[in-house]
Amino acid sequence: MFPWKNIVSIDKNAPTPVYLQIVGAIIKEIMAGRLISGQKMPGTRYLSEQLDINRKTVVAAYDELMAQAWLDVTPSQGTFISQTLPIVRQRQWASGSIPSYQQLHTAAFSLSFLPSDGHQTEKKEMLRITDGSPDVRIAPMDNLYKRCREIASGRSRRQYLRYGDEQGEISLRKALAHFLHTTRGLSCSPQQLLITRGSQMGLYLIFQLLLKTGDYVIVGESSYPVANEVIRKFQGRLLTVPVDEQGLQVEVVASLCRQYPIRAMYITPHHHYPTTVTLSAERRVRLLGLAQQYRFAIVEDDYDYDFHYASSPLLPLISMDTQGVVIYIGSLTKCMAPALRNGYVVAPENVIQALTQYRKLIDRQGDLVLEKAMAAFIEAGELQRHLKKSLKIYRQRRDDFCTLLQQQLGEWIHFQVPDGGMAVWVVFASDIDLLALAKYAHTRGISLEGVQDWHRFQAIRLGFASLNAEEMQRGVEVLKEGITSFKRKLSRSA
Amino acid sequence: MFPWKNIVSIDKNAPTPVYLQIVGAIIKEIMAGRLISGQKMPGTRYLSEQLDINRKTVVAAYDELMAQAWLDVTPSQGTFISQTLPIVRQRQWASGSIPSYQQLHTAAFSLSFLPSDGHQTEKKEMLRITDGSPDVRIAPMDNLYKRCREIASGRSRRQYLRYGDEQGEISLRKALAHFLHTTRGLSCSPQQLLITRGSQMGLYLIFQLLLKTGDYVIVGESSYPVANEVIRKFQGRLLTVPVDEQGLQVEVVASLCRQYPIRAMYITPHHHYPTTVTLSAERRVRLLGLAQQYRFAIVEDDYDYDFHYASSPLLPLISMDTQGVVIYIGSLTKCMAPALRNGYVVAPENVIQALTQYRKLIDRQGDLVLEKAMAAFIEAGELQRHLKKSLKIYRQRRDDFCTLLQQQLGEWIHFQVPDGGMAVWVVFASDIDLLALAKYAHTRGISLEGVQDWHRFQAIRLGFASLNAEEMQRGVEVLKEGITSFKRKLSRSA
Numbered sequence: 001m002f003p004w005k006n007i008v009s010i011d012k013n014a015p016t017p018v019y020l021q022i023v024g025a026i027i028k029e030i031m032a033g034r035l036i037s038g039q040k041m042p043g044t045r046y047l048s049e050q051l052d053i054n055r056k057t058v059v060a061a062y063d064e065l066m067a068q069a070w071l072d073v074t075p076s077q078g079t080f081i082s083q084t085l086p087i088v089r090q091r092q093w094a095s096g097s098i099p100s101y102q103q104l105h106t107a108a109f110s111l112s113f114l115p116s117d118g119h120q121t122e123k124k125e126m127l128r129i130t131d132g133s134p135d136v137r138i139a140p141m142d143n144l145y146k147r148c149r150e151i152a153s154g155r156s157r158r159q160y161l162r163y164g165d166e167q168g169e170i171s172l173r174k175a176l177a178h179f180l181h182t183t184r185g186l187s188c189s190p191q192q193l194l195i196t197r198g199s200q201m202g203l204y205l206i207f208q209l210l211l212k213t214g215d216y217v218i219v220g221e222s223s224y225p226v227a228n229e230v231i232r233k234f235q236g237r238l239l240t241v242p243v244d245e246q247g248l249q250v251e252v253v254a255s256l257c258r259q260y261p262i263r264a265m266y267i268t269p270h271h272h273y274p275t276t277v278t279l280s281a282e283r284r285v286r287l288l289g290l291a292q293q294y295r296f297a298i299v300e301d302d303y304d305y306d307f308h309y310a311s312s313p314l315l316p317l318i319s320m321d322t323q324g325v326v327i328y329i330g331s332l333t334k335c336m337a338p339a340l341r342n343g344y345v346v347a348p349e350n351v352i353q354a355l356t357q358y359r360k361l362i363d364r365q366g367d368l369v370l371e372k373a374m375a376a377f378i379e380a381g382e383l384q385r386h387l388k389k390s391l392k393i394y395r396q397r398r399d400d401f402c403t404l405l406q407q408q409l410g411e412w413i414h415f416q417v418p419d420g421g422m423a424v425w426v427v428f429a430s431d432i433d434l435l436a437l438a439k440y441a442h443t444r445g446i447s448l449e450g451v452q453d454w455h456r457f458q459a460i461r462l463g464f465a466s467l468n469a470e471e472m473q474r475g476v477e478v479l480k481e482g483i484t485s486f487k488r489k490l491s492r493s494a
Numbered sequence: 495m496f497p498w499k500n501i502v503s504i505d506k507n508a509p510t511p512v513y514l515q516i517v518g519a520i521i522k523e524i525m526a527g528r529l530i531s532g533q534k535m536p537g538t539r540y541l542s543e544q545l546d547i548n549r550k551t552v553v554a555a556y557d558e559l560m561a562q563a564w565l566d567v568t569p570s571q572g573t574f575i576s577q578t579l580p581i582v583r584q585r586q587w588a589s590g591s592i593p594s595y596q597q598l599h600t601a602a603f604s605l606s607f608l609p610s611d612g613h614q615t616e617k618k619e620m621l622r623i624t625d626g627s628p629d630v631r632i633a634p635m636d637n638l639y640k641r642c643r644e645i646a647s648g649r650s651r652r653q654y655l656r657y658g659d660e661q662g663e664i665s666l667r668k669a670l671a672h673f674l675h676t677t678r679g680l681s682c683s684p685q686q687l688l689i690t691r692g693s694q695m696g697l698y699l700i701f702q703l704l705l706k707t708g709d710y711v712i713v714g715e716s717s718y719p720v721a722n723e724v725i726r727k728f729q730g731r732l733l734t735v736p737v738d739e740q741g742l743q744v745e746v747v748a749s750l751c752r753q754y755p756i757r758a759m760y761i762t763p764h765h766h767y768p769t770t771v772t773l774s775a776e777r778r779v780r781l782l783g784l785a786q787q788y789r790f791a792i793v794e795d796d797y798d799y800d801f802h803y804a805s806s807p808l809l810p811l812i813s814m815d816t817q818g819v820v821i822y823i824g825s826l827t828k829c830m831a832p833a834l835r836n837g838y839v840v841a842p843e844n845v846i847q848a849l850t851q852y853r854k855l856i857d858r859q860g861d862l863v864l865e866k867a868m869a870a871f872i873e874a875g876e877l878q879r880h881l882k883k884s885l886k887i888y889r890q891r892r893d894d895f896c897t898l899l900q901q902q903l904g905e906w907i908h909f910q911v912p913d914g915g916m917a918v919w920v921v922f923a924s925d926i927d928l929l930a931l932a933k934y935a936h937t938r939g940i941s942l943e944g945v946q947d948w949h950r951f952q953a954i955r956l957g958f959a960s961l962n963a964e965e966m967q968r969g970v971e972v973l974k975e976g977i978t979s980f981k982r983k984l985s986r987s988a
Contacts, residue, residue, distance in 0.1 A: 015676040016675055016676055016681075020679050027814055028816065030779075031779065068775050069776065082776070101681055101816070104818045105843045106818060106844050107841065107844060109790055111845065112706070136652055139655065141863075142646065148639050149640060152636065152639045158631065163832045181509055187595055189596045192595070192596070197857035200855075200856070204855055204856050282563065295602055295604070315517075322598075325602045337656065339658060339862045340655070341859070347601065348600055349598070350600050350605060357607075361698055361724055361727055363690075363691035363698075363857070365833070365835070368833045
């Protein structure tokens with residue numbers, strides 16, 4: 001007799017109803033070829049006794065299996081495994097448990113792409129002191145979500161809850177156009193704007209549109225690694241250009257233009273990533289001239305334009321572009337909170353239209369409720385007020401952090417006080433092993449995530465904007481402890 | 495003298511401060527080669543008189559231009575256009591206005607991809623009666639956004655507002671795993687789940703992972719056009735299989751497997767898109783067997799599993815998959831509201847890991863606040879209660895709609911009452927021009943969006959779930975008027 005008791009394991013506390021547990025177990029047996037077409041099933045009374053459950057439950061399971069055509073009833077003869085089921089494979093009766101989906105670690109079909117570990121976001125509760133993020137504790141999220149709630153239950157809610165504009169909610173595009181005009185001297189139209197999921201989606205869409213296999217793209221020798229990853233993903237070839245105190249060396253760009261057919265260039269002129277230097281005005285003019293002459297696209301990633309502490313900032317490249325060579329990427333994420341995945345792209349209309357078509361295939365449209373809420377937030381001047389407030393806080397934090405760095409680590413580091421942004425580029429003495437330092441810091445609850453990208457410059461991009469006084473102190477203290485303990489070891493072994 | 499008055503046009507009501515308007519105008523002149531390196535600028539008094547503004551404003555503009563290194567001051571000689579600015583191009587003085595960014599319709603660099611119109615979402619306020627969407631008016635959005643607000647301002651808010659888990663907020667993956675277990679007999683682990691932006695992103699990621707140029711993918715002869723578009727986008731070759739009353743003809747699949755190396759198959763077994771038929775149990779078994787034998791991936795898009803009105807539904811293919819051949823796409827969008835872009839993919843762990851890597855490049859991560867809110871919503875049983883309520887409403891609407899169709903259009907159409915989902919597949923008499931009908935309906939405020947995809951089957955997929963009694967009546971009435979007016983014309987011309 002069939003070992004029903006071993007095969008149908010019932011867990012009365014499981015969320016799945018018992019009768020469905022039986023259904024699942026029997027289907028699995030059929031699939032595995034252990035119950036075969038035409039085989040007679042036990043009576044419901046017998047099975048209920050075997051399984052020690054109510055007979056009605058077994059009847060319900062059989063009904064379900066008949067509805068699903070796994071079982072047939074032949075009157076006065078009994079219940080049988082359906083004759084019309086083609087048998088997949090008849091197996092030898094094997095001991096051991098039936099594989100359940102939960103144990104499926106590997107697909108049966110082949111995968112050519114095997115994921116690497118990549119940069120994992122810290123899962124543990126660590127204090128991250130690198131890269132520079134906004135402090136989400138001061139972001140007026142409550143106001144924003146209050147608006148979301150009103151929009152999602154208000155009278156016009158249908159408009160924002162169903163399928164809508166793939167280019168982004170029109171009210172947000174209008175509000176942003178106005179915002180860009182007043183803050184960056186950029187007068188674009190809502191038709192020249194695409195709302196994206198953070199600046200990441202902007203990068204992805206733009207290089208997807210621009211690149212064919214083997215196309216040349218110029219980037220800084222140090223640059224935003226994620227941008228390089230996206231460019232490589234779309235089979236672009238990277239050409240790197242040195243970066244100095246005035247930003248990217250534009251004469252090297254000129255010389256590359258003479259040697260290669262350049263398709264595009266990726267640049268963060270406002271504060272070069274990761275070193276934070278600003279591209280000088282004359283280099284900007286020269287760069288625009290080169291792009292116009294050689295007809296390549298400048299992808300201007302202006303991730304932290306809204307944070308400048310000293311004089312007025314240089315306007316973005318796009319504000320001076322009269323020919324249509326610049327594609328501009330911006331982010332509201334950096335203004336508020338990283339999880340708020342709101343970014344945008346500004347470009348000539350035909351570029352925006354093409355990007356929108358690609359975007360539709362990826363996720364169809366953005367979150368219209370959030371987009372509408374953000375529009376109202378900007379219209380009411382709340383984003384601007386928040387930026388003013390953050391600017392004040394971050395400027396103070398920059399000053400405090402730089403003072404602290406100088407006091408505590410002065411003998412082993414050098415850095416320029418940045419005139420904007422959320423991070424300082426700190427170069428360490430050449431005998432300090434930064435990867436080892438990161439490991440040490442990790443044991444003390446401090447994350448130096450990103451150090452893998454920067455240690456070849458013997459530098460770390462330390463972020464100050466998200467750290468309050470106590471957190472700064474703690475972070476710098478741990479760095480100091482790490483460095484002094486290495487130094488002790490070195491002098492001992494010397 | 496330089497025609498300053500014509501060049502610097504000042505709008506005191508514009509949002510940009512006046513001094514920045516002057517800065518912008520002067521930079522544009524330099525860029526255009528009309529003001530050249532070394533040229534002397536007028537004194538601030540003269541310019542303020544010319545422009546009829548306060549002198550202080552001009553001083554502010556000059557200060558800004560000096561800070562940006564566009565201007566140099568030579569003591570006791572005056573202010574000059576900077577010597578260090580390389581001149582882009584010296585132009586003949588041309589009349590006509592300077593092109594502003596707003597007028598840039600076309601990029602200066604080439605675009606190989608030119609956007610087609612594609613399926614535009616109706617911008618006008620139309621009543622759409624096709625395809626089948628949930629009724630957002632009954633969705634408990636207020637509850638959901640109330641939770642969002644609590645999460646975004648609550649004590650643990652940092653966790654959800656900063657960079658987080660690219661695979662999706664863990665609490666939602668856990669809640670979904672439980673939900674899938676109880677509703678679909680699918681016991682997957684949170685590691686086998688990826689949260690996406692709607693099922694659209696699932697489709698995009700999966701075919702990006704699976705396909706290399708020229709790979710064969712089997713789809714229904716009628717199928718979800720967006721899936722076909724994604725497959726083509728990744729250079730897959732489509733092989734089509736007829737669909738009958740039992741769903742996809744699996745013996746044709748078998749024969750294709752013998753002829754071609756099949757990489758994947760896209761299928762909506764619960765309700766075939768667009769015809770709504772259910773794939774029979776025996777075909778399911780056969781299909782899984784073929785996938786196991788030939789090692790291809792079955793992409794199971796289970797977009798409307800949660801809506802079944804008659805007997806229990808067949809479990810999804812993945813619930814029977816013990817080998818790891820099925821990749822399952824689901825959607826919370828269809829349960830609540832289209833704009834709520836929450837979908838998910840279930841697959842073996844190595845597939846999920848690879849998809850997550852791709853996802854990171856596209857938009858880094860999802861909306862963790864919304865994901866956390868949705869998790870709480872499921873944990874509290876609210877999603878389940880909402881589904882129960884919708885099910886009741888939609889069943890009634892299905893019945894009413896089918897009755898109405900039969901009464902009003904019975905002589906020109908035939909259809910099967912669907913046993914689930916949100917739509918009816920309605921085949922029209924062969925002499926009715928469906929594209930003309932759609933045009934007529936459009937003039938009456940009724941949208942038949944999607945008819946382009948279905949008219950070759952002489953059918954329309956009419957959606958009932960989102961229509962209340964009045965809307966149904968109106969929609970069917972307009973169809974009837976359209977048909978009878980054609981008929982009159984036909985009989986007149988005959």
